[in-house]
Amino acid sequence: DAKTTQPTSMDCAEGRAANLPCNHSTISGNEYVYWYRQIHSQGPQYIIHGLKNNETNEMASLIITEDRKSSTLILPHATLRDTAVYYCIVTYYGQNFVFGPGTRLSVLP
Amino acid sequence: EPEVTQTPSHQVTQMGQEVILRCVPISNHLYFYWYRQILGQKVEFLVSFYNNEISEKSEIFDDQFSVERPDGSNFTLKIRSTKLEDSAMYFCASSDRGLLGGASSEAFFGQGTRLTVV
Numbered sequence: 001d002a003k004t005t006q007p008t009s010m011d012c013a014e015g016r017a018a019n020l021p022c023n024h025s026t027i028s029g030n031e032y033v034y035w036y037r038q039i040h041s042q043g044p045q046y047i048i049h050g051l052k053n054n055e056t057n058e059m060a061s062l063i064i065t066e067d068r069k070s071s072t073l074i075l076p077h078a079t080l081r082d083t084a085v086y087y088c089i090v091t092y093y094g095q096n097f098v099f100g101p102g103t104r105l106s107v108l109p
Numbered sequence: 110e111p112e113v114t115q116t117p118s119h120q121v122t123q124m125g126q127e128v129i130l131r132c133v134p135i136s137n138h139l140y141f142y143w144y145r146q147i148l149g150q151k152v153e154f155l156v157s158f159y160n161n162e163i164s165e166k167s168e169i170f171d172d173q174f175s176v177e178r179p180d181g182s183n184f185t186l187k188i189r190s191t192k193l194e195d196s197a198m199y200f201c202a203s204s205d206r207g208l209l210g211g212a213s214s215e216a217f218f219g220q221g222t223r224l225t226v227v
Contacts, residue, residue: 038152
């Protein structure tokens with residue numbers, strides 16, 4: 001079973017920041033937090049991952065709380081193409097991702 | 110940008126037939142995976158493969174399934190005798206590092222093969 005809890009769905013206005021929360025209260029010290037997304041039935045697309053520090057790349061930012069029990073994925077300027085299911089995954093060394101149901105993000109014009 | 114490629118994009122087969130799904134992982138990657146997604150359901154892990162052997166498999170990956178890396182570039186999933194419930198999207202993924210100590214690595218997924226068993 002997935003070790004994370006995410007809201008089932010969220011809406012975001014186009015051009016605004018999308019903040020997607022994830023709870024992972026049972027995360028252990030060596031486990032990473034990964035975010036993937038799936039647009040329609042395409043293959044999951046890697047977004048970002050981190051261990052305990054906040055991370056930023058060209059797609060998104062990842063904010064991990066100090067106790068590591070939760071995190072937030074931030075898409076700074078959401079576009080219609082960001083409409084997708086977003087998965088928060090906790091795993092050792094990026095192995096054998098266990099996907100939960102994710103959050104269905106709808107970016108609205 | 111390097112990508113994982115899967116063929117065919119769509120496969121229709123009769124129940125009881127064998128199918129082979131093909132994947133070409135990213136060239137310098139060493140870890141390979143198969144996942145599946147039944148329509149409307151979660152993405153499910155099937156198997157991981159490293160150094161020419163299975164490193165982990167799920168309960169779904171029973172004796173009807175097998176994986177192989179027949180040459181330096183392809184990674185295949187074989188289903189020996191397909192059942193109706195095998196109908197799903199099958200995704201291949203690869204990563205360059207896995208359990209090597211310390212650092213983690215992202216896995217890159219292909220666009221999938223839609224298997225329809227009739």
